[in-house]
Amino acid sequence: MQMLITFGALFLSVAMLQLSSGGVGPLDALTGLANGFSQGEVGFLGSAHFFGFFIGCWWAPRLMGNVGHSRAYATFTAMGAIGLAAHVTVTDPIWWAFFRIASGICVAGCYTVIEAWLQAKVTNETRGRAMGSYRVVDVGASFVAQFMIGALADMETYIAYNALTILCCAAIFPLTLTKAEQPATPSAPRLRPALAWRASPLAVAGVLVAAQSSAAFRMVGPIYGQEVGLQASQIGYFLAAYVAGGALAQYPVGWLADKFDRRWVLIWLSVAAIIACIVTVASAGMGTWAVMAAATFFELTTFPVYSVATAHAHDFISDEERIELSAALMFFYAVGAIAAPYVSSKLMSGFGAGALFTFISVGHLLLVIFGLMRMRVRSAPVTRTRYIYAPRTSFIVGRLLGRSRNRDQNE
Numbered sequence: 001m002q003m004l005i006t007f008g009a010l011f012l013s014v015a016m017l018q019l020s021s022g023g024v025g026p027l028d029a030l031t032g033l034a035n036g037f038s039q040g041e042v043g044f045l046g047s048a049h050f051f052g053f054f055i056g057c058w059w060a061p062r063l064m065g066n067v068g069h070s071r072a073y074a075t076f077t078a079m080g081a082i083g084l085a086a087h088v089t090v091t092d093p094i095w096w097a098f099f100r101i102a103s104g105i106c107v108a109g110c111y112t113v114i115e116a117w118l119q120a121k122v123t124n125e126t127r128g129r130a131m132g133s134y135r136v137v138d139v140g141a142s143f144v145a146q147f148m149i150g151a152l153a154d155m156e157t158y159i160a161y162n163a164l165t166i167l168c169c170a171a172i173f174p175l176t177l178t179k180a181e182q183p184a185t186p187s188a189p190r191l192r193p194a195l196a197w198r199a200s201p202l203a204v205a206g207v208l209v210a211a212q213s214s215a216a217f218r219m220v221g222p223i224y225g226q227e228v229g230l231q232a233s234q235i236g237y238f239l240a241a242y243v244a245g246g247a248l249a250q251y252p253v254g255w256l257a258d259k260f261d262r263r264w265v266l267i268w269l270s271v272a273a274i275i276a277c278i279v280t281v282a283s284a285g286m287g288t289w290a291v292m293a294a295a296t297f298f299e300l301t302t303f304p305v306y307s308v309a310t311a312h313a314h315d316f317i318s319d320e321e322r323i324e325l326s327a328a329l330m331f332f333y334a335v336g337a338i339a340a341p342y343v344s345s346k347l348m349s350g351f352g353a354g355a356l357f358t359f360i361s362v363g364h365l366l367l368v369i370f371g372l373m374r375m376r377v378r379s380a381p382v383t384r385t386r387y388i389y390a391p392r393t394s395f396i397v398g399r400l401l402g403r404s405r406n407r408d409q410n411e
Contacts, residue, residue: 007130009174010114015141016171020164021107022145023152027160029222030153030232039223041093043345046219047338048097052104054334057395060112070176073113077172080106084165088158111393119399139247146240150233196328199316202374206266206309207329209363211336213302219341220356227353228284228291241292245299250389253304257387261380262312267371270364272301277357310390315381326398333392
């Protein structure tokens, strides 16, 4: 209870942010297709979102340094609200791409502020519980947001986007009205992509493939759902099944990543992901429940790849470099996520719905090959860090994780 009181405003802001941002991608896909957008144009909207996300990750720590946490948070939520509300003013994919850039900046910026505030308030004694509560709120709100899709898709367009705008605006209140004193503004971490490659080329490849899988499915998945005969309300369940799979995977995969060579864990996750892609395509003609189960299986195999890859990279660097390594890995994730929705949507328009999972499976096949090659170059580290779930939210998330990867801090 004390945890909820201490961090209640932050967790409520996270929930509101997820409810608004988690619904806009699928709603854009369904509404765009209904308004005559091509599949490639819908994929371009997803890429625009992640381009905005990349900008927000870089800009947010610097804006916080200039104006403080509350003003920065209000700025980012205002950008997100404007991007959502502007959808009803014009029906054009180019304009909607600019609106999605704004929403992407909003998501990255708000998470940066929230995580900086959390980092300033947690102690070594409360860090584990705070991170656990943060994950539950974040994933739970994302799960609920998917169920909103069916209701939003059945509304008039202006009502649906206004509803998301209201949720985004509501996310401002918990942080701006809290009586808690604003923490000192942290410095922006140096962005050193070369550090990640020096630590582990395989981890960089894993992060890129994780971005390809997640971004392509999240932004283009609604198109696939429609192509295989799902109704708008069923697409919400389809995406919720996908989110549930990722949540269920964390503990068993974490156990495997702590017990066995993480390179083999990455390789076998990718093998399982290829199988999941085949199963998902094959389930298209087997009824709604088969499609839902396949989505859960797909996320079970693909979602943990990022956390395993980052854990493997952290095995090769010192404590002093962990924050910068986390930022570098997030840089590669954002870069990979920018390209994936547009490329996958163009492949779908040319080769059919199954091309989405062919595209993803090729990425995992390349990761398997690269992983086997890297195992011939370098042996596994003698000492390893603890596996932890790595959020894909901001460049400063490494600060929030603190020294939780160090076994002597946890055992």
